[in-house]
Amino acid sequence: MGKPTARDLAVAAGVSLSTVDRVLNNRGGVTEDKERRVLDCARRLGIDRALNQRPARTLRIAVLLQAPDNPFHAAVQANFEAANRDFPHYNLQFRIHHIDPARPAMTVDLVNALSATSDGLVVVSPQNDAVAAALRAFGRGGKPVMTFATDIRDAGRYAYVGPDNRKAGRVAGDLMGRLLGREGGDVVVISGMLSMIGHEEREMGFRAVLRERYPRCRVADVLESMERGERAGDLVFAALKSNPRIRGIYNASAGAQPVVDAMKALGKRDAVVFITHELTEDRRRLLREGMIDAIIDQDPALEVRTAVEALAARFGRRDGPPASLVTPIHIHMIENG
Amino acid sequence: MGKPTARDLAVAAGVSLSTVDRVLNNRGGVTEDKERRVLDCARRLGIDRALNQRPARTLRIAVLLQAPDNPFHAAVQANFEAANRDFPHYNLQFRIHHIDPARPAMTVDLVNALSATSDGLVVVSPQNDAVAAALRAFGRGGKPVMTFATDIRDAGRYAYVGPDNRKAGRVAGDLMGRLLGREGGDVVVISGMLSMIGHEEREMGFRAVLRERYPRCRVADVLESMERGERAGDLVFAALKSNPRIRGIYNASAGAQPVVDAMKALGKRDAVVFITHELTEDRRRLLREGMIDAIIDQDPALEVRTAVEALAARFGRRDGPPASLVTPIHIHMIENG
DNA sequence: TCAATCTTGACGAGATCTCTTCAAACCGGG
């Protein structure tokens, strides 16, 4: 038997030759379900033209995250913007919207406004009941809501894409325990905003490991930097000054340089173990210079790619879902920075 | 202007319509350079059929490595075998040949025999002058020789794909220094075969870091397991028994379970830091059980993929070379095993 | 050198695709 022809495809999909032609040549005027049926059959029949076929309809995905003063959010934003170019075959259009995590009411308004113009949502936001309710409402029509990097409870989300933050915290905790060694010591935890589920989970994981395996280490304080690097530095400065027994700092959030500066100002850089997250360029430099002892990294590029693939799968523009929606955690130290 | 037609392509590539047709329909009877020219022009003209085009000629790549009793080599072998299925668009055929690292003469004979039937070579082998000469001869006709996981000097290789082994050793050394803490202590290094350049480099990197930054740590012994796990266990047993000051073991080679058994037999599991390579299933289990303190991993799947892409690029079956031929190094500890 | 084989181009018949036109069916809103 020869290779499958357009006529075979028409029969298989139960449509006319004309419709097949319209779909295969992206000529429009075909309802979505019929188009999908034709493309599905084409893939099954092994008609390669269908593989690179760019779906006619552009799906608009709104991405909600805070302004990119935080380098992690900057990387996420850049990668989502790049995704508009990098995945032409999915024909998804990502539009960035900045939200202020401290103003949930504005986020709610934005979500409500977007439900008219967006086919899906990617959200990085702290836990908040009103926001969760707005997301549930958005998803009511069958549109996917994806939480990203930090989960949101009761949002009726389609999926969470990002690291297992509890595990990330446990990795940090274990490293802290091991690097502090036999003597142990007091540890200060700086969290971004504990209302970010991801940050809360990191902190819980961190504490859990110390409790389970490193009884000589004690979490002396858990402080919130409100995602402001300067504030993180100030908190560390104050903590180190008031409590000389502090031997470890775990900063799960913004502000690497300010923390290093605080340690240096008190002449304690070498006496304290400093562990943080996100391998950005400036942190990589600090790591190589020995100013940071370990960085727990989630790969934003991979996370965005995973999110894109998962959304494409959700919209039937990809065969199956990605292997895993939980993205890996990497340890970086001075020699593999 | 309309979309480019086969006639345009014929003009652009400077061949007849017939030849274009033969290439586009994989009908054979076209020389390689003409085929490449047609496909290149097709890509440039944006003729999508050419993208998924499987090249007509199957290129035979011989993969030379030792028998898969070592789990790393087993993983490499499995991944190369899988590559025969996973990269149909490159149409490369990988054939595995087992060599005995202790019998270079046999390797030489094999390389000479393969030069008649293979279009390229991937080699995992210890350094040896006769082998290097044979590889140089193989490459004389323009066929690529790729060293993999461990480099070979003076082999006239086209590329080395694998981790930066010196860096891998430095990562291990830094971890050892940090985990041993202030007190430091004696460390035993078990290498597979020091004639494997990669193993030599690991050992050098490991020692260099201890020398530079951890003066309290001393490399008491460098032993060769000859890639036999049992022997690694015996060496560790003997070393621990004869030198009670040993507080660290760095095994850059086969034998995780035997080493753990040796430590346990002497009641020293908790008194000694054990660092090794390769996150295989059984090592992952040992890591989770706390029997191994850290594993430095190179991802064999990624390495093989990189090798395949690099070869495809070399044969003009891919746009550019992969971003990096140096594959990353990952640290795994109990919480991110 | 000669014969066999391979490569390339030309040609043409039929298959297949592309695109336009037209009409019937469908659908939502007055």
Add this chain to the structure above:
DNA sequence: CCCGGTTTGAAGAGATCTCGTCAAGATTGA
């Protein structure tokens, strides 16, 4: 129910592709 717009299918003309056949070089090996 009617109206305007959209979706679907049918048909046909021409463009384009597919594939077999043939012949003229080119290459190779004896």
